[in-house]
Amino acid sequence: MRLSQSLIPTLKETPAEAQIASHRLMLRAGLVRQMASGIYAWLPAGLRVLNKISAIVREEQAAAGAQELLMPTIQSADLWRESGRYEAYGKEMLRITDRHERDLLYGPTNEEMITSIMRESVKSYRELPQNLYHIQWKFRDEVRPRFGVLRGREFLMKDGYGFDLDYAGALLTYKKMMLAYMRTFQRIGITAIPMRADTGQIGGDLSHEFHILAPTGESGVFYDATFEAGDPAAAADVETFYEQMTTIYAATDEKHDLAAWEKIPDERRREGRGIEVGQIFYFGKKYSESMNFTVTGHDGTKIFPEMGSYGIGVSRLAGAIIEARHDEAGIIWPDAIAPFRAAILNLRQGDAATDKICNELHEKLGADCLYDDREERAGAKFAEADLMGHPWQIIAGPRGAANGQVELKRRATGERLELSVADALAKVMS
Structure with a gap:
């Protein structure tokens, strides 16, 4: 969505x-x-x-x-x-x-x-x-x-x-x-x-x-x-x-x-x-x-x-x-009942590589993810994702996208990992 x-x-x-x-x-x-x-x-x-x-x-x-x-x-x-x-x-x-x-x-x-x-x-x-x-x-x-x-x-x-x-x-x-x-x-x-x-x-x-x-x-x-x-x-x-x-x-x-x-x-x-x-x-x-x-x-x-x-x-x-x-x-939702299991945060709407990665993630994660595709500053996107309590945040920006990578944040612990798109998907879906 x-x-x-x-x-x-x-x-x-x-x-x-x-x-x-x-x-x-x-x-x-x-x-x-x-x-x-x-x-x-x-x-x-x-x-x-x-x-x-x-x-x-x-x-x-x-x-x-x-x-x-x-x-x-x-x-x-x-x-x-x-x-x-x-x-x-x-x-x-x-x-x-x-x-x-x-x-x-x-x-x-x-x-x-x-x-x-x-x-x-x-x-x-x-x-x-x-x-x-x-x-x-x-x-x-x-x-x-x-x-x-x-x-x-x-x-x-x-x-x-x-x-x-x-x-x-x-x-x-x-x-x-x-x-x-x-x-x-x-x-x-x-x-x-x-x-x-x-x-x-x-x-x-x-x-x-x-x-x-x-x-x-x-x-x-x-x-x-x-x-x-x-x-x-x-x-x-x-x-x-x-x-x-x-x-x-x-x-x-x-x-x-x-x-x-x-x-x-x-x-x-x-x-x-x-x-x-x-x-x-x-x-x-x-x-x-x-x-x-x-x-x-x-x-x-x-x-x-x-x-x-x-x-x-x-x-x-x-x-x-x-x-x-x-x-x-x-909020810090348990995985099983969160409104959305993951949020995709596009930090540079309109950047070709970033948009491509976000669209790919959105398609593969399906209805249980929320794609923040708004023309909005990064700080506001981070704040709303934390407020809503999504168990996972997949953060995509131009620097990582150029190397086929995203940042994955676990809401409950605050842990952040730099991962390939495939590895981030596997971790979220597991």
Whole structure:
């Protein structure tokens, strides 16, 4: 993609309303624009980040046996009355009345709707277990939206729902989802620590939050450094992995156990701030019983399926990653989710040799690179490339181009190499 033809409206000045790094940098790098309080338009570069995160989520959910569907954002209030949550949920729920005076709502979550779908579709124990998910926009009417996309009112979320015949099956689904989530975060390029959590509005008695470390995190976190050496991709089996994850100490300040903390050797204790980017819940028969969803068991008796729900904040992740990975110059994206894997910086637009090299690089790198072909001074191009956080910058100027060489910069480390065009391509594409 050529920058001269792209909608990437970067800003030199920091908007006054932006209080934290991710908000400032998302606005300055042209990823989002605020349309109303807590509501953002995702511009082309920002949408590329959401799509890349979503693609990794989908691949890991498929590997864990989950099926994707898509439920509507607008829900009937009657479903929520069945579960008893319509009045209890509070003012965060945006309630709507249509022209026929029917009560509707803009869904903050989908436990009721997925239970209704399953109630109409699944009748026998032979059809369980089922694990379903979607990636969908939600709305929660936060009393004080702040911190950009970290606490907005509209947000993109992956929410999944497991249905099992008994507690053992539901617990196995829970364990599979914990492993799938850890692999998802690992592939994205971040360390997320699972911490025992309250279940809140969802209900139930077993839940873990996944936190990534960032100085501006809303929660204090305490954890054993053993987590930092973990490798979810190398897990031998889901049972062993779950036991390891739940026996290593990790807690937010709300759940912090000082006695357990003091048993950890001093050199392994870690404290900091965390941003929640996902949460998993087991809540048993809470919704199947309240909404009268049963299946026929082996012996003909009626069984209320055991349920759990599994969420990842896709749009929240984008902001949280920036909070964890930035410097004074701008964003430092992980390779897997950067809007563009590489930026090509043409330092002498109109120079035949430089233009030729840049066009060749642009053609071979394809849609995952951004070619800065603007008539702009070199310093401005360097500053915008650092601001946008491209993992690689391929810098081409007349001196190097005359020898068939370019300069390759790694954004995360600042390392610079003089390489041939072929070697630079190989390093970027590897």
